[in-house]
């Protein structure tokens with residue numbers, strides 16, 4: 001029953017965008033977040049699980065606790081049906097929630113590509129459990145003392161970050177040879193070309209071979225075949241095929257056949273149903289933006305703001321994406337900060353990626369900041385906030401941090 005003083009908001013998907021929407025809504029909103037995953041996962045640093053630099057528990061937070069602190073509910077289940085006409089969301093176990101507004105923040109799913117993989121030899125790189133599994137498998141292979149023949153499919157952000165972690169952990173310790181397959185003619189095709197040339201330069205004395213304008217066509221336990229017919233040995237294949245829209249977006253009427261993702265107005269309301277907001281990777285703005293966690297957080301914050309305005313009868317505001325830089329880590333060999341066509345590089349920039357991680361974790365988990373006043377995490381988080389808010393404000397201030405190159 002609609003009670004204007006206590007609007008009901010149901011959120012499908014509670015990671016960056018969905019969780020941020022919820023924590024920004026005051027307790028007089030009756031908020032329920034539905035997600036099959038109990039833990040928030042900090043995806044931008046999952047590559048560090050490959051080298052063992054981070055442990056899974058460092059990248060997870062309990063959603064029930066985060067939401068409980070805000071006076072909201074968490075329901076661990078998959079949303080299977082959203083019926084915008086009747087304002088109801090139903091879950092896999094058959095539980096149904098009525099809402100006054102619904103937020104869809106279910107992200108994307110791993111793009112499996114066109115390669116047949118009946119034996120599940122392609123190891124995805126999308127979630128904590130994926131990267132944990134890759135790290136374990138690499139340690140098993142390297143532990144045997146035999147040469148490790150690794151294939152990475154995809155030279156985008158995930159492929160480069162995973163390559164960096166493999167080199168960090170094994171270039172001095174094990175006999176590792178990496179073949180990286182990229183379907184375009186350069187690494188990171190959407191980044192300035194200088195990043196491609198810099199990574200290739202760094203890799204000249206590393207055990208890495210790049211294969212451009214190539215696609216994986218077949219995989220067996222011991223070898224892969226490329227489109228050109230080239231065969232390469234492989235003990236482990238990391239698949240970084242990017243993401244595609246989850247089928248739910250079409251099933252719920254939020255995406256039509258020609259839409260790559262769920263189209264939204266600049267208010268983040270679905271183009272097809274005004275009482276449904278779509279935020280994060282699942283959403284496609286009138287001017288599409290990159291699928292990045294920081295956009296997801298900003299969209300979550302904006303969705304909460306517009307929900308408050310909606311229920312107090314104020315006009316909704318347009319979402320304006322921020323111009324935050326993307327930070328790409330390449331193990332301990334280099335880090336790149338990219339904004340538009342400007343690129344900075346230097347290992348000192350790894351602190352920026354760590355600061356963002358600490359900042360977001362502390363934002364969702366403030367208990368740690370006050371609970372363990374003297375804890376390392378608290379200091380790191382405060383340091384991260386300081387670094388982010390002062391040194392990382394502009395390219396010029398970043399240059400003062402240390403040995404940083406302008407590319």
Ligand SMILES: Cc1cc2nc3c(=O)[nH]c(=O)nc-3n(C[C@H](O)[C@H](O)[C@H](O)COP(=O)(O)OP(=O)(O)OC[C@H]3O[C@@H](n4cnc5c(N)ncnc54)[C@H](O)[C@@H]3O)c2cc1C
Pocket residue numbers: 012013014015016017018034035036037043044045046047077078079080105106107108125126127157158246248279280281282291292293294295296327
């Ligand atoms: C390896 C990797 C590295 C990345 N590095 C960076 C980086 O350095 N910087 C950056 O900004 N971004 C990075 N990203 C992108 C970033 O992780 C995403 O943009 C971000 O996670 C999107 O947030 P989201 O909330 O939209 O979706 P997600 O984080 O994908 O969350 C979706 C949530 O929805 C839930 N869900 C799915 N289906 C349902 C359903 N039917 N019912 C209920 N719940 C459902 C899922 O369980 C999940 O919790 C990286 C991504 C990957 C994979």
